[in-house]
Amino acid sequence: MDFEQYSNSAGQQQQQQGANGASNGTSQASEQGREGSPLRSPTVAMSMKSPRSQPASGPNDQQHKDLTAQVAAALQYSQYAAANPSQIPVHVIAAHQNLQQAAGRIPVAVTTSFQMANGSPTLTPTLVHPNLTSLSSPQSFQPSGVIQAPGAAHPKNIPITAQVDPESPEVKNLEAFAVSFKSRRVKLGYTQTNVGQALASVHGTNFSQTTICRFENLQLSYKNAQKLKPILEKWLEEAEKQGAIQHEEESMERHRKRRTTIGMSAKERLEQHFQVQPKPSSSDITKVADSLNLDKEVIRVWFCNRRQREKRVRASLGGSPEKE
DNA sequence: ATGCATGAGGG
DNA sequence: CCTCATGCATC
Numbered sequence: 001m002d003f004e005q006y007s008n009s010a011g012q013q014q015q016q017q018g019a020n021g022a023s024n025g026t027s028q029a030s031e032q033g034r035e036g037s038p039l040r041s042p043t044v045a046m047s048m049k050s051p052r053s054q055p056a057s058g059p060n061d062q063q064h065k066d067l068t069a070q071v072a073a074a075l076q077y078s079q080y081a082a083a084n085p086s087q088i089p090v091h092v093i094a095a096h097q098n099l100q101q102a103a104g105r106i107p108v109a110v111t112t113s114f115q116m117a118n119g120s121p122t123l124t125p126t127l128v129h130p131n132l133t134s135l136s137s138p139q140s141f142q143p144s145g146v147i148q149a150p151g152a153a154h155p156k157n158i159p160i161t162a163q164v165d166p167e168s169p170e171v172k173n174l175e176a177f178a179v180s181f182k183s184r185r186v187k188l189g190y191t192q193t194n195v196g197q198a199l200a201s202v203h204g205t206n207f208s209q210t211t212i213c214r215f216e217n218l219q220l221s222y223k224n225a226q227k228l229k230p231i232l233e234k235w236l237e238e239a240e241k242q243g244a245i246q247h248e249e250e251s252m253e254r255h256r257k258r259r260t261t262i263g264m265s266a267k268e269r270l271e272q273h274f275q276v277q278p279k280p281s282s283s284d285i286t287k288v289a290d291s292l293n294l295d296k297e298v299i300r301v302w303f304c305n306r307r308q309r310e311k312r313v314r315a316s317l318g319g320s321p322e323k324e
Numbered sequence: 325a326t327g328c329a330t331g332a333g334g335g
Numbered sequence: 336c337c338t339c340a341t342g343c344a345t346c
Contacts, residue, residue: 208342213325224340256343259328282336300336301329308339326346334338 164222164313171313174225175218181232182216189245192216195235198245202235218314225313262302266292270299274306 164171185195192212200206207228214220215228262270273280273288280288280303289299309315 210326210342211340214341217325219326220341221339227340257329259344261345262328279337298328302327304337304339305328307337311339327344329343330341332339335336 170226171222174222174229174313177229177233178216178218178225181236184236184240185216188239188243190239194245195232198239199231199235202238203231219312221308221311222313260294260298262294262298266294270302270306274303278303278307278310 185192190198191209193209195212196207196209211220211228212232215225215232218225220228269292270288273284277284285299285303286296289296292299
Protein backbone atom coordinates (compact mmCIF):
# COMPACT_ATOMS: atom_id res chain seq x y z
CA MET A 1 0.00 0.00 0.00
CA ASP A 2 0.99 3.56 0.25
CA PHE A 3 3.34 4.97 2.76
CA GLU A 4 2.97 8.18 4.61
CA GLN A 5 5.60 10.72 5.20
CA TYR A 6 4.92 12.12 8.56
CA SER A 7 8.01 14.18 8.38
CA ASN A 8 8.72 17.06 10.63
CA SER A 9 9.98 19.58 8.21
CA ALA A 10 12.45 21.90 9.78
CA GLY A 11 10.91 25.28 10.14
CA GLN A 12 12.69 28.00 8.33
CA GLN A 13 10.55 30.96 7.62
CA GLN A 14 9.24 33.02 10.39
CA GLN A 15 6.54 35.48 9.69
CA GLN A 16 6.11 36.71 13.18
CA GLN A 17 3.74 39.54 13.27
CA GLY A 18 4.98 42.72 14.86
CA ALA A 19 4.91 41.40 18.34
CA ASN A 20 7.45 43.83 19.62
CA GLY A 21 7.60 46.53 17.05
CA ALA A 22 4.41 48.33 16.28
CA SER A 23 5.83 49.28 12.94
CA ASN A 24 4.46 46.22 11.41
CA GLY A 25 0.98 47.54 11.18
CA THR A 26 -0.95 45.76 8.54
CA SER A 27 1.23 42.84 7.60
CA GLN A 28 -0.90 39.78 7.01
CA ALA A 29 0.10 39.83 3.38
CA SER A 30 -0.12 36.13 3.42
CA GLU A 31 -0.60 33.91 0.49
CA GLN A 32 -2.31 30.61 0.71
CA GLY A 33 -1.59 27.57 -1.33
CA ARG A 34 1.16 26.57 0.96
CA GLU A 35 -0.18 23.18 1.22
CA GLY A 36 -1.19 22.32 -2.26
CA SER A 37 -3.70 19.98 -0.79
CA PRO A 38 -5.94 18.55 -3.48
CA LEU A 39 -8.87 18.56 -1.18
CA ARG A 40 -9.14 21.91 0.38
CA SER A 41 -12.75 21.58 1.28
CA PRO A 42 -14.96 18.89 -0.14
CA THR A 43 -17.82 21.17 0.31
CA VAL A 44 -20.25 21.67 -2.44
CA ALA A 45 -21.91 24.90 -1.67
CA MET A 46 -22.75 27.78 -3.96
CA SER A 47 -26.06 28.32 -5.49
CA MET A 48 -27.10 27.05 -8.83
CA LYS A 49 -30.06 28.59 -10.46
CA SER A 50 -31.02 25.97 -12.92
CA PRO A 51 -33.63 26.85 -15.47
CA ARG A 52 -35.83 23.83 -15.42
CA SER A 53 -36.14 24.13 -19.15
CA GLN A 54 -32.62 23.00 -19.75
CA PRO A 55 -32.52 19.80 -21.75
CA ALA A 56 -30.68 16.86 -20.42
CA SER A 57 -27.26 17.42 -21.81
CA GLY A 58 -25.28 15.60 -19.22
CA PRO A 59 -24.13 16.07 -15.66
CA ASN A 60 -21.19 18.27 -16.38
CA ASP A 61 -21.67 20.77 -13.63
CA GLN A 62 -18.73 21.31 -11.42
CA GLN A 63 -20.89 20.74 -8.43
CA HIS A 64 -22.01 17.51 -9.80
CA LYS A 65 -18.44 16.49 -10.26
CA ASP A 66 -17.54 17.52 -6.79
CA LEU A 67 -20.28 15.51 -5.31
CA THR A 68 -19.39 12.61 -7.47
CA ALA A 69 -15.88 12.77 -6.16
CA GLN A 70 -17.19 12.84 -2.67
CA VAL A 71 -19.32 9.86 -3.36
CA ALA A 72 -16.40 8.05 -4.84
CA ALA A 73 -14.44 8.63 -1.69
CA ALA A 74 -17.24 7.40 0.47
CA LEU A 75 -17.75 4.41 -1.70
CA GLN A 76 -14.09 3.64 -1.69
CA TYR A 77 -14.08 3.61 2.02
CA SER A 78 -17.18 1.57 2.34
CA GLN A 79 -15.50 -1.08 0.27
CA TYR A 80 -12.44 -0.90 2.35
CA ALA A 81 -14.59 -1.27 5.40
CA ALA A 82 -16.06 -4.36 3.90
CA ALA A 83 -12.99 -6.09 5.19
CA ASN A 84 -14.12 -5.36 8.69
CA PRO A 85 -17.51 -6.97 9.12
CA SER A 86 -17.86 -5.62 12.60
CA GLN A 87 -18.01 -2.09 11.36
CA ILE A 88 -19.62 -2.09 8.01
CA PRO A 89 -23.03 -1.19 9.24
CA VAL A 90 -22.05 2.00 10.91
CA HIS A 91 -19.83 3.10 8.11
CA VAL A 92 -22.22 2.40 5.37
CA ILE A 93 -25.10 4.03 7.09
CA ALA A 94 -22.97 7.00 7.90
CA ALA A 95 -21.89 7.18 4.30
CA HIS A 96 -25.42 7.27 3.13
CA GLN A 97 -26.31 9.99 5.56
CA ASN A 98 -23.39 12.02 4.49
CA LEU A 99 -24.31 11.67 0.89
CA GLN A 100 -27.80 12.80 1.50
CA GLN A 101 -26.52 15.71 3.44
CA ALA A 102 -24.16 16.66 0.69
CA ALA A 103 -26.91 16.36 -1.83
CA GLY A 104 -29.02 18.67 0.24
CA ARG A 105 -26.72 21.53 -0.59
CA ILE A 106 -27.11 21.34 -4.30
CA PRO A 107 -29.87 20.49 -6.68
CA VAL A 108 -29.10 16.85 -6.91
CA ALA A 109 -30.86 13.86 -5.59
CA VAL A 110 -29.08 10.91 -4.13
CA THR A 111 -30.38 7.45 -4.34
CA THR A 112 -28.43 4.91 -2.46
CA SER A 113 -29.04 1.25 -2.77
CA PHE A 114 -27.73 -1.59 -0.79
CA GLN A 115 -26.48 -4.83 -2.21
CA MET A 116 -25.63 -7.79 -0.09
CA ALA A 117 -23.57 -9.87 -2.41
CA ASN A 118 -21.56 -12.70 -0.97
CA GLY A 119 -21.93 -11.19 2.40
CA SER A 120 -20.15 -8.11 1.13
CA PRO A 121 -22.36 -5.09 1.41
CA THR A 122 -21.91 -2.50 -1.24
CA LEU A 123 -23.07 1.04 -1.22
CA THR A 124 -24.24 2.21 -4.57
CA PRO A 125 -25.11 5.87 -4.63
CA THR A 126 -26.76 7.26 -7.67
CA LEU A 127 -26.78 10.93 -8.42
CA VAL A 128 -29.79 12.31 -10.11
CA HIS A 129 -29.63 15.66 -11.73
CA PRO A 130 -33.05 17.31 -11.54
CA ASN A 131 -32.71 18.52 -15.07
CA LEU A 132 -31.84 15.19 -16.45
CA THR A 133 -34.65 13.08 -15.32
CA SER A 134 -38.21 13.25 -14.29
CA LEU A 135 -36.59 13.18 -10.94
CA SER A 136 -36.69 9.87 -9.30
CA SER A 137 -37.03 11.37 -5.89
CA PRO A 138 -34.44 10.33 -3.37
CA GLN A 139 -35.90 7.23 -1.94
CA SER A 140 -35.38 7.06 1.72
CA PHE A 141 -33.03 4.44 2.98
CA GLN A 142 -34.64 1.53 4.71
CA PRO A 143 -32.25 0.05 7.22
CA SER A 144 -34.27 -3.09 7.27
CA GLY A 145 -32.62 -5.48 9.63
CA VAL A 146 -30.08 -6.36 7.02
CA ILE A 147 -27.63 -3.80 8.19
CA GLN A 148 -27.51 -4.37 11.88
CA ALA A 149 -24.55 -6.62 12.37
CA PRO A 150 -23.95 -8.09 15.82
CA GLY A 151 -20.65 -6.64 16.95
CA ALA A 152 -21.37 -3.22 15.56
CA ALA A 153 -20.88 -0.82 18.37
CA HIS A 154 -22.21 2.44 17.19
CA PRO A 155 -20.69 5.26 19.26
CA LYS A 156 -23.40 7.81 18.89
CA ASN A 157 -25.02 9.50 16.02
CA ILE A 158 -23.50 11.46 13.21
CA PRO A 159 -24.79 14.98 13.39
CA ILE A 160 -22.42 17.19 11.43
CA THR A 161 -25.49 19.31 11.39
CA ALA A 162 -25.02 22.96 10.83
CA GLN A 163 -25.32 25.13 13.88
CA VAL A 164 -26.75 28.34 12.58
CA ASP A 165 -28.55 29.48 9.54
CA PRO A 166 -25.98 31.19 7.34
CA GLU A 167 -28.64 33.66 6.28
CA SER A 168 -29.53 34.54 9.83
CA PRO A 169 -29.41 38.26 10.54
CA GLU A 170 -27.26 37.49 13.51
CA VAL A 171 -24.68 35.87 11.35
CA LYS A 172 -24.83 38.70 8.87
CA ASN A 173 -24.30 41.15 11.66
CA LEU A 174 -21.39 39.17 12.93
CA GLU A 175 -19.77 39.14 9.54
CA ALA A 176 -20.26 42.86 9.15
CA PHE A 177 -18.63 43.51 12.47
CA ALA A 178 -15.73 41.25 11.73
CA VAL A 179 -14.96 43.14 8.56
CA SER A 180 -15.40 46.46 10.24
CA PHE A 181 -13.27 45.42 13.13
CA LYS A 182 -10.33 44.49 10.99
CA SER A 183 -10.51 47.67 9.05
CA ARG A 184 -10.64 49.88 12.09
CA ARG A 185 -7.99 47.88 13.84
CA VAL A 186 -5.60 48.45 11.00
CA LYS A 187 -6.38 52.15 10.96
CA LEU A 188 -5.36 52.34 14.57
CA GLY A 189 -2.10 50.70 13.71
CA TYR A 190 -2.72 47.61 15.74
CA THR A 191 -1.61 44.19 14.70
CA GLN A 192 -3.64 41.19 15.66
CA THR A 193 -1.01 40.46 18.26
CA ASN A 194 -1.28 43.95 19.68
CA VAL A 195 -5.01 43.66 20.00
CA GLY A 196 -4.78 40.35 21.72
CA GLN A 197 -2.49 41.82 24.35
CA ALA A 198 -4.26 45.12 24.68
CA LEU A 199 -7.47 43.27 25.24
CA ALA A 200 -6.41 42.71 28.79
CA SER A 201 -7.43 46.23 29.66
CA VAL A 202 -11.05 45.71 28.86
CA HIS A 203 -11.33 42.04 29.46
CA GLY A 204 -8.80 41.17 32.08
CA THR A 205 -7.00 38.58 30.08
CA ASN A 206 -5.17 38.44 26.80
CA PHE A 207 -5.85 36.60 23.65
CA SER A 208 -3.49 35.31 21.06
CA GLN A 209 -2.92 36.55 17.55
CA THR A 210 -4.55 33.36 16.47
CA THR A 211 -7.80 34.13 18.16
CA ILE A 212 -7.97 37.66 16.82
CA CYS A 213 -7.23 36.36 13.38
CA ARG A 214 -9.89 33.74 13.64
CA PHE A 215 -12.42 36.21 14.79
CA GLU A 216 -11.72 38.53 11.91
CA ASN A 217 -12.14 35.67 9.55
CA LEU A 218 -14.95 34.12 11.48
CA GLN A 219 -13.18 30.85 11.86
CA LEU A 220 -14.65 30.25 15.25
CA SER A 221 -17.80 28.54 16.34
CA TYR A 222 -20.83 30.73 16.22
CA LYS A 223 -21.14 30.83 19.96
CA ASN A 224 -17.51 31.64 20.46
CA ALA A 225 -17.67 34.49 18.00
CA GLN A 226 -20.77 35.88 19.64
CA LYS A 227 -19.01 35.82 22.94
CA LEU A 228 -15.91 37.56 21.66
CA LYS A 229 -17.72 40.23 19.75
CA PRO A 230 -18.72 42.43 22.69
CA ILE A 231 -15.23 42.21 24.10
CA LEU A 232 -13.62 43.29 20.88
CA GLU A 233 -16.26 45.88 20.33
CA LYS A 234 -15.59 47.41 23.69
CA TRP A 235 -11.88 47.45 23.16
CA LEU A 236 -12.23 49.00 19.75
CA GLU A 237 -14.22 51.89 21.09
CA GLU A 238 -11.69 52.55 23.79
CA ALA A 239 -8.82 52.32 21.39
CA GLU A 240 -10.39 54.71 18.92
CA LYS A 241 -10.86 57.16 21.72
CA GLN A 242 -7.22 57.12 22.58
CA GLY A 243 -6.23 57.22 18.99
CA ALA A 244 -3.05 55.25 19.03
CA ILE A 245 -1.49 52.09 20.17
CA GLN A 246 -1.37 51.49 23.87
CA HIS A 247 0.21 48.14 23.95
CA GLU A 248 0.52 46.36 27.18
CA GLU A 249 3.01 44.01 28.57
CA GLU A 250 4.61 41.43 26.48
CA SER A 251 5.69 38.18 27.84
CA MET A 252 7.48 36.01 25.42
CA GLU A 253 7.92 32.69 27.01
CA ARG A 254 6.73 29.71 25.22
CA HIS A 255 7.74 26.25 24.42
CA ARG A 256 5.73 23.33 23.43
CA LYS A 257 5.82 20.07 21.64
CA ARG A 258 6.80 20.16 18.01
CA ARG A 259 3.87 20.12 15.72
CA THR A 260 3.41 16.87 13.90
CA THR A 261 3.16 17.13 10.17
CA ILE A 262 0.69 14.71 8.73
CA GLY A 263 1.52 13.70 5.21
CA MET A 264 -0.80 14.64 2.41
CA SER A 265 -1.69 11.11 1.55
CA ALA A 266 -2.47 10.43 5.16
CA LYS A 267 -4.72 13.46 5.18
CA GLU A 268 -6.59 12.14 2.23
CA ARG A 269 -7.17 8.88 3.98
CA LEU A 270 -8.27 10.63 7.10
CA GLU A 271 -10.61 12.84 5.16
CA GLN A 272 -12.16 9.81 3.58
CA HIS A 273 -12.67 8.22 6.92
CA PHE A 274 -14.19 11.37 8.21
CA GLN A 275 -16.69 11.49 5.41
CA VAL A 276 -18.19 8.21 6.46
CA GLN A 277 -17.37 8.14 10.12
CA PRO A 278 -16.68 11.51 11.73
CA LYS A 279 -16.59 9.96 15.14
CA PRO A 280 -14.54 6.79 14.98
CA SER A 281 -14.35 4.59 18.01
CA SER A 282 -11.18 4.14 19.91
CA SER A 283 -10.46 0.88 18.19
CA ASP A 284 -11.13 2.49 14.85
CA ILE A 285 -8.67 5.19 15.61
CA THR A 286 -6.11 2.63 16.58
CA LYS A 287 -6.53 0.84 13.30
CA VAL A 288 -6.35 3.98 11.26
CA ALA A 289 -3.37 5.22 13.18
CA ASP A 290 -1.64 1.93 12.66
CA SER A 291 -2.31 1.85 8.95
CA LEU A 292 -0.97 5.34 8.59
CA ASN A 293 2.00 4.83 10.84
CA LEU A 294 1.04 7.66 13.06
CA ASP A 295 0.45 7.89 16.76
CA LYS A 296 -3.03 7.08 17.85
CA GLU A 297 -3.16 10.30 19.80
CA VAL A 298 -2.34 12.27 16.70
CA ILE A 299 -5.19 10.65 14.84
CA ARG A 300 -7.58 11.16 17.68
CA VAL A 301 -6.72 14.82 17.84
CA TRP A 302 -7.02 15.10 14.09
CA PHE A 303 -10.60 13.91 14.22
CA CYS A 304 -11.37 16.21 17.10
CA ASN A 305 -10.02 19.15 15.17
CA ARG A 306 -11.72 18.09 12.00
CA ARG A 307 -15.04 17.97 13.79
CA GLN A 308 -14.46 21.37 15.23
CA ARG A 309 -13.69 22.76 11.82
CA GLU A 310 -17.01 21.47 10.68
CA LYS A 311 -18.66 23.71 13.17
CA ARG A 312 -17.05 26.98 12.30
CA VAL A 313 -19.32 29.79 11.29
CA ARG A 314 -17.67 30.19 7.96
CA ALA A 315 -16.60 26.63 7.48
CA SER A 316 -17.71 25.15 4.26
CA LEU A 317 -20.73 27.33 4.00
CA GLY A 318 -21.87 29.47 1.17
CA GLY A 319 -19.33 32.00 2.31
CA SER A 320 -16.98 32.70 -0.52
CA PRO A 321 -13.32 32.32 0.31
CA GLU A 322 -13.33 36.09 0.71
CA LYS A 323 -9.70 36.09 -0.18
CA GLU A 324 -7.71 39.23 -0.13
C1' DA B 325 -3.26 32.25 8.23
C1' DT B 326 -3.76 27.65 9.82
C1' DG B 327 -2.32 22.86 11.58
C1' DC B 328 -1.83 20.14 15.46
C1' DA B 329 -2.09 20.52 20.52
C1' DT B 330 -3.62 21.43 25.35
C1' DG B 331 -6.69 21.65 29.10
C1' DA B 332 -11.09 22.51 31.36
C1' DG B 333 -15.60 20.74 31.85
C1' DG B 334 -19.06 17.13 31.23
C1' DG B 335 -20.37 12.15 31.33
C1' DC C 336 -13.24 9.98 25.62
C1' DC C 337 -15.62 14.00 23.72
C1' DT C 338 -16.54 19.02 22.99
C1' DC C 339 -14.95 23.66 23.06
C1' DA C 340 -12.19 27.63 23.51
C1' DT C 341 -7.62 28.78 22.70
C1' DG C 342 -2.87 29.07 21.34
C1' DC C 343 2.05 27.73 20.12
C1' DA C 344 4.50 26.36 16.17
C1' DT C 345 4.81 26.55 11.50
C1' DC C 346 3.48 27.29 6.76
